[in-house]
Amino acid sequence: MAHLTWLSAYQNYAPELPANLPDFRKFAFRRIKWRTVDYLRKQTLRTQSQVNLEHTLPITIDPMTEQETHWQLTALLTELLVQCRPGERIYLTEFFFEEQTVSSIMRRHQVSRRTVYNWRASLLVKAHKLYQQQTTN
Template identity: 80%
Template sequence: MRYLTWLAAYQNYEPELPANLADFRKFAFRRIKWRTVDYLRNQTLRTQSQVKLEHALPIAIDPMADQEIHWQLAALLTELLAQCRPGERIYLTEFFLEEQSVASIMHRHQVSRRTVYNWRTRLLTKAHQLYQQQARN
């Protein structure tokens, strides 16, 4: 690391080298010093944020848990889409799936902002009801 930092300092030093060799040495020393300090700071932050092995043993890694959540969400969205009215379907597909803004939905379908917010409110109410039904089952 030290040699690469010295090389980077050499490449980034602008004055002519034979005439300013003493200044270059100071410049390179400062570069190496601060690069080393940054490296040590990053290493310290990395080790502080790591979980100690004795605490990591009870952590369970279940790769299927994420897949099951994905399947539940897909089922919820499919069921929700079947129950949607046309405006709610527009909001669901364009806002959540295509990540369009409320303004672009308004302009594309020539409706007011209030209408789009009403679609959202009705959609979220239906989604909440479906989620509650799935939680009971």
């Protein structure tokens, strides 16, 4: 690394070299010093952010678990859509599926912010009840 840094310093040094050799040595030394310090800093940050592999031993990867969770969520949302009132259905589809903001839902359906929050509150109550029913079955 030091050789490459010295070569880079040599290529980037602007004044004529035979006449300014002492200044070039100082310039090259500073480049090598700071490049080395920067390299060591990056290495330290990299090793500090690495996960200790001992902590990963109990982790198991089961692709079907994720798929089952997806199926449960799909079933919950399908059941929730069936039970929703019109305003709750608007909130569910536009806020969660289309990722619209509360303000855009208000403008689109010409309702107040309080109305949208009421739709959300009643939707969350129904979702909680459905989730409790699914986990007990």
